[in-house]
Amino acid sequence: MNINQFGKEGWTPDRIGDLNGKTYVITGTTSGTGFEAARILLSKDAKVIMLNRNAKKSKDTIATLKQELGNHIDVLNIVLDLSIQASVKKAAEDVLKTVPQIDALICNAAIAQVPKQTLTVDGWESQMGTNYYGNWTLQALLFPLIEKSNGRIVTVGSLGYNMGIKTIKFDDLNWDKDYTPNNAYSQSKLAQIMSIYELQDRLAAASKTTIKAYACHPGSSRTNLINSSGSFMMKFIFNLMKLSPLTQSAEKGAYPQLMCATEPILDQGGFYGPTGRSNWVGPVGEHKLEPHAKDKAVAKKLWEVSEKETGVKWNI
Ligand SMILES: NC(=O)c1ccc[n+]([C@@H]2O[C@H](COP(=O)([O-])OP(=O)(O)OC[C@H]3O[C@@H](n4cnc5c(N)ncnc54)[C@H](OP(=O)(O)O)[C@@H]3O)[C@@H](O)[C@H]2O)c1
Numbered sequence: 001m002n003i004n005q006f007g008k009e010g011w012t013p014d015r016i017g018d019l020n021g022k023t024y025v026i027t028g029t030t031s032g033t034g035f036e037a038a039r040i041l042l043s044k045d046a047k048v049i050m051l052n053r054n055a056k057k058s059k060d061t062i063a064t065l066k067q068e069l070g071n072h073i074d075v076l077n078i079v080l081d082l083s084i085q086a087s088v089k090k091a092a093e094d095v096l097k098t099v100p101q102i103d104a105l106i107c108n109a110a111i112a113q114v115p116k117q118t119l120t121v122d123g124w125e126s127q128m129g130t131n132y133y134g135n136w137t138l139q140a141l142l143f144p145l146i147e148k149s150n151g152r153i154v155t156v157g158s159l160g161y162n163m164g165i166k167t168i169k170f171d172d173l174n175w176d177k178d179y180t181p182n183n184a185y186s187q188s189k190l191a192q193i194m195s196i197y198e199l200q201d202r203l204a205a206a207s208k209t210t211i212k213a214y215a216c217h218p219g220s221s222r223t224n225l226i227n228s229s230g231s232f233m234m235k236f237i238f239n240l241m242k243l244s245p246l247t248q249s250a251e252k253g254a255y256p257q258l259m260c261a262t263e264p265i266l267d268q269g270g271f272y273g274p275t276g277r278s279n280w281v282g283p284v285g286e287h288k289l290e291p292h293a294k295d296k297a298v299a300k301k302l303w304e305v306s307e308k309e310t311g312v313k314w315n316i
Contacts, residue, residue, distance in 0.1 A: 004275055004283050004285040005285060005286065006283070006284070006285055008283065009283055010255075010274075010275060010282070010283025010284040010285045011255055011256075011259040011263065011283075011284040011285060012255065012284070013040050013044075013255065013258055015259075015262075015263065016040070016044050016258065016262050017044070018044060018045055019041060019044040019045050019046035019262070020045040020046070022046045022047065022103040023046065023047045023048075023049065023099050023101050023102055023103055023149075024038075024041050024046050024047070024048050024049070024102075024103060024104050024105075024106060024261060025048075025049045025051065025095055025099075025102050025104070025105045025106070025142065026038055026041075026048060026049070026050060026051065026105075026106040026108055027050075027051045027052075027080065027082065027106070027107055027108050027109035027135075027138070028051075028052065028108045028109025028110065029048075029050040029051075029052060029058075029061055029108075030052050030054060030057040030058060030060075030061050031223060031224040031250075032221070032223030032224055032225060032250050032253070033108060033156065033218045033221060033223060033250055033253040033254040033257065034050075034106075034108040034109060034254075035061065035250070036250050036251040036253070036254035037106060037108065037254040037257050037258050037261075038050055038061075038065065038075070039065060039068070039069070040251075040254065040258055041258070041261075042065060042069055042073045042074070042075055043069055045074075046074070046103075047074040047075070047099070048073075048074070048075045049075075049076060049077075049078060049095060049098065049099060050062075050075065050076070050077045050078070051077070051078055051079075051080035051091055051095070051109070051138075052077055052079070052080065052109075053079065053080060053081040053082070053083075053087075055077070055079055058077035058079075059077070061077075062075055062076075062077065076098070078091050078094045078095055078098065079091065080138070082109055082130045082131070082134030082135065082138070083111075083120045083121070083126065083129055083130040083134060084120065084121055084122070084134075085122045085133070085134070085137055085310065088134050088137045088138050088141075089137065089141065091138070092137070092138055092141035092142055093141075095142060095145075096141075096142070096145055099145075100145075101145070101148070101149040101151070102142060102145050102146045102149050102151045103149060103151045103152070103261075104146075104151055104152040104153070104154055104260075104261035104262070105138070105139065105142050105146055105151070105152070105153050105154065106154045106156070106257050106260075106261055107135040107138065107139065107153070107154065107155045107156060107192070108156045108257060109130075110127075110130065110131040110156070110158075110188075110189075110225070111126065111127060111130050111131065111225075112127070112158075112160075112185045112225050113181040113182065113185050113231065114126050114127055114181055114184065114185070115181055115231035116179070117174070117175055117176070117179035117184070119174065120133075123174075124173070124174060124309070125173065125174045125175050125179075125184055125188075126184075127184050127185050127187070127188040128173060128174070128184065128187065128188045128191065130188075131185075131188035131189065131191075131192060132188045132191040132192055132195075132306075133306065133309060133310055135155065135192060136195065136306050136310055136312065137310050137312045139153055139199075139314075140312045140313065140314045140315075141312065143211075143314055143315065143316070144315055146211055147208065147210075147211045150210040150211065151211060151212075152211070152212045152213065152214060152260065152261060153196070153199070153211075153212075153213045153214070154213075154214050154216065154257050154260040154261050155192050155193065155195075155196045155213075155214070155215050155216070156192075156216060156217060156218065156256075156257050157189050157190075157192050157193040157196075157215050157216065157217045157271075158185075158186075158189040158217050158218075159217055159219070159273070159278075159279060159280070160182070160185055160186040160189040160190075161186065161189045161190040161192075161193050161217075161290075161293055162186075162190075162290050162292075162293075163182065163186045164182060164183040164184075164185070164186025164187050164190065165183060165186075165187065166190075166290070166292040167190075167292060167295065167298055168187065168190065168191060168194070168298050168301070168302050169187060170301065170305065173305075175187075181231065189217075190292075190293060191302060192215075193215045193271070193289075193293050194293055194294070194295075194298065194299045194302055195299070195302060195303065195306065196213045196214065196215040197215065197269075197293065197294050197299060198299035198300065198302070198303050199213045199314075200213050200268050200269070201296075201299075202303075202314070202316050203316060206316050208316065212266075212268055213268060214260035214261075214266065214268060214270075214272065215260075215271055215272070216256035216257055216259070216260045216271070216272035216273055217256060217271075217272075217273040217279075218250075218252075218253030218254065218256060218257070218273065218274075219248060219252075219253060219256075219273050219274035219279060219280045219281055219282075220241070220246055220247045220248065220280035220281060221247065221248055221249065221250050221252065221253025222247050222248070222249060222250055222253075223250045223253065245281070246277065246278070246280050246281060247280070247281065248274065248280075248281040248282075252274070252281075252284075255284040256272045256273045256274075256284050259272060259284060260272055267286065270286035270289075271286065271287060271288070271289035271293070272284065272285065272286055272287075273287060274287075275287050
């Protein structure tokens with residue numbers, strides 16, 4: 001058994017000090033792990049820029065946070081729809097105009113288990129377009145400021161990276177032939193994780209050691225994920241699962257992303273999440289990552305395909 005570097009209880013937000021003067025940009029804070037991460041960062045006095053698609057929900061979220069933490073909290077929302085590249089570009093532009101530094105960009109928002117193959121306005125399968133290409137473009141466009149801030153990029157992946165096909169399906173990225181909700185979701189999460197490890201290699205090759213990139217996941221957390229985008233049957237199963245001890249609170253699900261965004265010394269090569277049963281629940285720390293997530297040839301090709309598909313290149 002691995003020894004957790006943070007002790008028996010694993011990593012907890014007690015390790016976060018005063019974040020006054022730090023700025024965190026986080027996607028998808030209207031519910032689930034993103035809401036909890038934003039709440040905890042604000043409770044430590046950080047500035048938080050929330051990137052959400054729904055202005056009304058964002059306003060309500062800010063009201064809830066102010067009610068709990070006080071009117072003094074430093075939080076604002078910028079509208080971003082990850083499924084629309086034009087919206088991602090506009091949001092990145094707005095972030096760059098709004099803040100002079102980003103200590104961490106936390107790519108938390110996602111959709112999951114979309115019942116039928118659906119294409120985004122940019123022509124990609126919806127989970128790949130939202131979870132992967134949306135984040136790709138956001139990260140690339142904010143990269144110069146994150147670099148200038150000696151900041152971090154944190155990607156919230158999923159154990160799903162290992163629950164679908166174990167590689168990237170380059171010959172049918174839109175799943176025209178054999179779409180299944182789980183395969184398409186898992187593929188988008190595998191792509192998200194792979195691009196983080198490829199980014200690390202590219203940063204190292206360019207001798208850029210002050211900016212860090214991390215991959216983590218929330219285990220199995222009681223959030224809205226399946227309720228917002230899954231089929232009736234998936235919702236039924238997921239809501240039953242929420243009653244079992246194999247799920248944890250959304251707050252605990254937020255710990256891995258908070259750890260990756262704030263813990264001073266953390267090995268970038270690791271994969272972070274709950275270390276208890278099946279990595280669904282339990283103390284947060286580093287745990288095993290299956291080798292296909294670091295397949296160099298596939299990751300390099302994925303990077304090149306992503307540049308071509310989005311027309312967005314990283315200035316590394
Ligand atoms: N819960 C789990 O057990 C689990 C397991 C593995 C991985 N994850 C990962 O954990 C992360 C957080 O999910 P969650 O479980 O907290 O789910 P959640 O409660 O459904 O939260 C997802 C957030 O993403 C936002 N979002 C969805 N589509 C978006 C878009 N096109 N543009 C901008 N924002 C969008 C949602 O906004 P709206 O309110 O507008 O819908 C919401 O704020 C995701 O990356 C997910 O893949 C979760």
